[in-house]
Amino acid sequence: MGIFQWVRYFEDGTRQPIEGATMYEYMVTADAVGAHLAAECFPMDDIGRQGDLVRPFVNSEYKITSDEDIQNYITICISVGRADFDVFVLIEVPNGRTTQFVLLTSGGVNHTFETRGVTGHNDVDNDVRLRDLIILVLRTFQYKADEEGAIVSALSNVIGTPSS
Structure with a gap:
């Protein structure tokens, strides 16, 4: 369980959260081409305590093509x-x-x-x-x-x- 936010990271250092992409699954679109894509997550335990941010990048950290x-x-x-x-x-x-x-x-x-x-x-x-x-x-x-x-x-x- 956790709070998810999919985010695009661009070469110029810009971080762009993807509007509406707050579930653990995300369908990659053309908007992500040329960017690095990460699923940022704040894990939560059974009683609602929030853990530290986890930010795994998809596509082995390569840009989306x-x-x-x-x-x-x-x-x-x-x-x-x-x-x-x-x-x-x-x-x-x-x-x-x-x-x-x-x-x-x-x-x-x-x-x-x-x-x-x-x-x-x-x-x-x-x-x-x-x-x-x-x-x-x-x-x-x-x-x-x-x-x-x-x-x-x-x-x-x-x-x-x-x-x-």
């Missing part, structure tokens, strides 16, 4: 330069294993998307997996765009502008 099928699909999307997904806009935001994600525009507007019901009737596992795939593809596109922007910026600094 996407599985081979998802990574292959991401690679295909990147090489083609395009990814198409069917998503629906919703208002509610559930806790725990989610089929939702939010895109934030450069103007600061949030757009919530939902994959529930897209892969088939009552197929939550595949709906969550689709959401994870979309998130990872979008992050990879963003990373590639940021990387390309940094290269263009560096080249323009090297080339410079002609002086008058």
Whole structure:
């Protein structure tokens, strides 16, 4: 018996508790890719006394990675330069294993998307997996765009502008 909290740890030292992940079991999602994942637990005895924090890391303390099928699909999307997904806009935001994600525009507007019901009737596992795939593809596109922007910026600094 104990108090559980699943937490993501990032390279920059950031600690991010996972909202709604307070049970001893947790389904890893795309949000954990690139992070170290730990199940923090305060053990409790039969009369409710709390013990010291226990923090075992999963995946032999290696960063969480996407599985081979998802990574292959991401690679295909990147090489083609395009990814198409069917998503629906919703208002509610559930806790725990989610089929939702939010895109934030450069103007600061949030757009919530939902994959529930897209892969088939009552197929939550595949709906969550689709959401994870979309998130990872979008992050990879963003990373590639940021990387390309940094290269263009560096080249323009090297080339410079002609002086008058």
